[in-house]
Amino acid sequence: MRQNDWIYCTAVGQDSHRFMTPAERASQPERPLVLGGLKIPDEMPLAGNSDADVLLHALTNALSGLTTRNILGRRADRLCLDQGITDSAVYLREALADLASGHWELVHISLSVEAARPRLADWLEPIRDRLAGLTGLRAGQIGLTATSGEGLSAFGRGDGMMVICLVSARRPDLV
Numbered sequence: 794m795r796q797n798d799w800i801y802c803t804a805v806g807q808d809s810h811r812f813m814t815p816a817e818r819a820s821q822p823e824r825p826l827v828l829g830g831l832k833i834p835d836e837m838p839l840a841g842n843s844d845a846d847v848l849l850h851a852l853t854n855a856l857s858g859l860t861t862r863n864i865l866g867r868r869a870d871r872l873c874l875d876q877g878i879t880d881s882a883v884y885l886r887e888a889l890a891d892l893a894s895g896h897w898e899l900v901h902i903s904l905s906v907e908a909a910r911p912r913l914a915d916w917l918e919p920i921r922d923r924l925a926g927l928t929g930l931r932a933g934q935i936g937l938t939a940t941s942g943e944g945l946s947a948f949g950r951g952d953g954m955m956v957i958c959l960v961s962a963r964r965p966d967l968v
């Protein structure tokens with residue numbers, strides 16, 4: 794068997810979460826806002842069964858778009874509700890394992906965040922570095938932009954956060 798060429802593919806993933814209500818916040822005062830695997834201090838956390846890491850969920854969904862094996866939903870619910878695993882990095886690892894078993898090599902990740910809060914300017918580089926660590930890519934292969942959305946949507950009004958992720962990957966075209 795020899796490698797003839799590369800097959801390139803792209804896939805999209807999306808996710809959104811609302812911020813916790815003050816009552817929910819009061820019942821879980823230790824819960825942090827988690828974005829891209831980083832704890833962002835002094836910000837209202839997002840609501841969800843897991844750590845509600847909207848960036849990692851959008852990325853995981855995009856990887857599922859490549860592998861056609863969905864993680865978020867039944868598989869993540871099993872990890873979260875049955876095994877108590879709320880760290881979204883574990884869900885991402887499942888998607889990366891599916892990717893590897895399909896001989897896919899990730900070549901680029903592009904993430905676009907819509908949110909009025911928190912202010913992400915100072916966090917973009919640390920999050921890219923963290924995503925590089927989680928995926929094995931270089932930070933230079935990971936694009937991350939953020940827009941306030943001008944108040945046009947619930948995300949732009951500060952009710953929650955929404956992320957769209959596009960992933961590009963290649964695999965050998967074996968003949």
Ligand SMILES: [Zn+2]
Nearest residue numbers: 808809847850
């Ligand atoms: Zn989610």
